[in-house]
Amino acid sequence: MLPQNKIQDVFFTILMAFVMVYAMICYNISLNVGGLQNFVFLAAFKEMLIMWPIAVVLELLFVGKLAQKLAFRFVTPGKDPMIMMILAISAMSVCLMCPLMSLAATILFKSAGSEFVAVWFQTTALNFPMALCWQIFIAGPLVRNVFGFCVRALSKNAGNKDKEAA
Secondary structure, three states, rough: OOOOOOOHHHHHHHHHHEEEEHHHHHHHHHHHHHOOOOOHHHHHHHHHHHHHHHHHHHHHHHHHHHHHHHHHOOOOOOOOOOHHHHHHHHHHHHHHHHHHHHHHHHHOOOOOHHHHHHHHHHHHHHHHHHHHHHHHHHHHHHHHHHHHHHHHHHHHHHHHHHHHHH
């Protein structure tokens, strides 16, 4: 299920950003320490406090609309199957968010100095395959299912309240 209004869009974005940002922070910490270790799962929450709001703001103000616009160059709403629409928007979101979030991480967490551009490019190149696969195969399906469950539960609950009021 996909968002149908602005409130749903904000809720969906908050959920998706949490799942994507947490996984990508875990991935980057693991790269920095030579592999995944148990401490990474807790350590990631420190960076989440900074990176999660950045991702939400970027998505809501800039990336969301642009990703749809770019995706609709490849797919046509109402004509192409819904899965193709979802995959196109997801892929375009990663294409936009990965360099932007890698830029934020480079500025905030890496001491790049005079090698700033090289470090940002390398960070983006290392993050992109993980971000795309995580989005397409794990985060996207998981968040859409959780979001759909929440929307159905809320609409069912609202329907019951309407019946009680009548």
